[in-house]
Amino acid sequence: MKKAGFYLGFGLVLLAFYAASCTHRRASAVRSNDQKTVRRGLKPDTIGFRTLTDTFAVRPGLDSVGYELSLPIGGGNRAVRDSLTRYVAEILVKLNPGILGTDTEQLRRHTYHGPLSDPNAVLDYYKKEFQKGFVAWANEVGRTTLQQYLYFWGGKTWESAKAISYGISVECYFGGAHPEYLSYGATFRKSDGKRVQIIDATKVKALQKLMREALLKQYFEDSEGGHVLNELDEVLYGPFIPLPREGLYLQGSDVIFEYAQGEICPDVYGLPFFSLPYRRLRPFMTREALDLLPPDSKTGKVQ
Numbered sequence: 001m002k003k004a005g006f007y008l009g010f011g012l013v014l015l016a017f018y019a020a021s022c023t024h025r026r027a028s029a030v031r032s033n034d035q036k037t038v039r040r041g042l043k044p045d046t047i048g049f050r051t052l053t054d055t056f057a058v059r060p061g062l063d064s065v066g067y068e069l070s071l072p073i074g075g076g077n078r079a080v081r082d083s084l085t086r087y088v089a090e091i092l093v094k095l096n097p098g099i100l101g102t103d104t105e106q107l108r109r110h111t112y113h114g115p116l117s118d119p120n121a122v123l124d125y126y127k128k129e130f131q132k133g134f135v136a137w138a139n140e141v142g143r144t145t146l147q148q149y150l151y152f153w154g155g156k157t158w159e160s161a162k163a164i165s166y167g168i169s170v171e172c173y174f175g176g177a178h179p180e181y182l183s184y185g186a187t188f189r190k191s192d193g194k195r196v197q198i199i200d201a202t203k204v205k206a207l208q209k210l211m212r213e214a215l216l217k218q219y220f221e222d223s224e225g226g227h228v229l230n231e232l233d234e235v236l237y238g239p240f241i242p243l244p245r246e247g248l249y250l251q252g253s254d255v256i257f258e259y260a261q262g263e264i265c266p267d268v269y270g271l272p273f274f275s276l277p278y279r280r281l282r283p284f285m286t287r288e289a290l291d292l293l294p295p296d297s298k299t300g301k302v303q
Helices: 003-020 078-095 104-110 119-140 208-220 278-284
Strands: 036-038 048-057 063-074 148-159 163-173 180-189 247-251 254-258 273-277
Touching: 048 119, 048 148, 063 078, 063 119, 078 104, 078 119, 078 148, 078 163, 078 180, 119 148, 148 247, 163 247, 180 254, 208 254, 208 273, 254 278, 273 278
Parallel strands: 063 148, 180 247
Antiparallel strands: 036 048, 048 063, 148 163, 163 180, 247 254, 254 273
16 A cells, blocks of 8 residues: 555545544544643543554555554553553554454463553554564465555543543454454543443343343434334344443443444444443443442432
8 A cells, every 4th residue: 555545545544434433432632643642631530641643554565554542641540541551552462463362372472561651662562563463464364465454543532530431443454355343442440440340241131122222223223215224133143232342331421332343243234332321221230330420410419
């Protein structure tokens, strides 16, 4: 892929993907080609973020990588900063085409384990890993001239006095008929940096009615072109909708459910998502998630 073409393509991808994906997913970082520190939210536990952007060719004329990633660099809460950076590192290793995503030991060996205080060190490590992985994958599939690309962007999506949510969106192509789209999101407790489990796994079956109604109404109901999807079973892999593997987090007054392409239905249906308000989900949430819910802006009571 030519360098000039990549910059244009990367810009178009960002524009198209932001428009197509759910708007609540946008990070609070400032878009820029330079490094900037962004400090927004509630004091004293607000985390400072630096937005890092770069584009580079793995194999000139063939492969391209581009990213815009807002990483934590300041603030008094080291536990949260380290947890967020570690979370990003654990996601980026999964994007390496040269690594088998189901091989736990391989993932562990190739995950960044250096200091978490320097965002540049994390990204520099994965730049080298991506360069090796792109070449290894092309050789493995026997297509040394395979054109590949990887674009990812992300940052803080929401913050309260007790918690912070972080998300990453990805578009990549490593061969096949179409690109792949991925979405990651999680919520972290400010008191100790712990990643919080939002929904009680033992109550997902009882939650099916709410999940099906929200998924159908918010994502699949589409009257465009005269077509309206009225029955989820037409597209889902099965009658039971699992919790998202990677995209379940708090956002304002809602819990966001985001699924990867192909996770609960064929790739052609994109990245399904929906949201449910805290007031409807309280019976299904974990104790640790309930403790993080912000007060209602009007009543001052916990939602």
